[in-house]
Amino acid sequence: MTARLLLARHGETPSNLKHALDSRPPGPPLTDMGQRQANALADRLAEDQVVAVYASVAVRAQQTAEPVAKRHGLSVDVVEGLHELQVGDLEGRSDEAALRSFGEVYTRWTQGDLAAAMPGGESGEEIRGRYLATIERIRANHPSGLIVVVSHGGIIRLGAEWLADNVGAQLANAKLLPNTGHVLLEPRPTGWHCLEWTGVDL
Known part of the structure; x- marks a missing residue:
């Protein structure tokens, strides 16, 4: 059995309820609903x-990964590079102007303008570099089985576009991931192919 990669978003947090931009680790814990x-x-x-469970350095990702790992007799491997895209000056904000600014930069990234950066935050080039290098290291450790990687909605959608041969800008922009939603990838000779996007076959 070849390796497959399941990229899962964390469970609900207080910031999600407020629709606040929350990127800086370690961040808030899960709500009761999130658990x-x-x-x-x-x-x-x-x-x-499931052969391995990874999580970002954010508390919410680790708390989401823990029940999955426990069910399979595994531990959660916390790694750098999987954390959410850093929004810089927009951190903690939920106002219309901040969300619009975030959306404008994010759309530029999905359209290939990786030099664009969040105000005071990361550029697309920085995010792509750290995320893809981390995924490559994870993949190299597991030749078969399901690898579960728990991180964050924004970076999962970007990562899926960068990794999969059938995910483009339109899908990455339009298909928001709900809490604990996932993207399932399988390897192909030329890279990765997306099989599911939160339960919907592609």
């Missing part, structure tokens, strides 16, 4: 051949 979502994710993956 239930994490347990439900573990239930969904109970019958899969």
